[in-house]
Amino acid sequence: MTRRISSDGPWEDAIGYSRAVVVDRWVLTAGCTSTVDGEVAHTDDAHGQALEAFGMALRALAEVGAEVEHVVRTRMYVTDMALQDEVGRAHRELFGEVRPVTTMVGVNQLAHRDHLVEVEVEAYLPEEVRP
Secondary structure, three states: OEEEEOOOOOOHHHHHOOOEEEEOOEEEEOOEOOEEOOEEOOOOOHHHHHHHHHHHHHHHHHOOOOOHHHEEEEEEEEOOHHHHHHHHHHHHHHHOOOOOEEEEEEOOOOOOOOOOEEEEEEEEOOOOOOO
8 A cells, every 4th residue: 555645845746746655664764855835954064954854754754654763764965065064963853763864965966055964864653542
């Protein structure tokens, strides 16, 4: 069974993707940024953007009953590796006890010139959670 979740983000229809997809017990999110209601939140604040982006991903997971402790992998894309401490601090605040596997890479640019970070989250649901 495959279930698709939308967040009505500005690019979902234009590009043709879902915010998250559930396949069996896996919940996978698309790249999430700090774009809220079509505007980039936390301009010039990588920590704030990371918290906002991870929050978007976690809200999508919550729609199918996944919680932060179900997260098994995260990915962080930053436009400048000098921001890794700020982005990493946000990751630790949210996932420090969970300790999912993670990757952080530097990229040339993201979808909007004010985006500093984009994140992806993967979760695995335990048997007692019905997606």
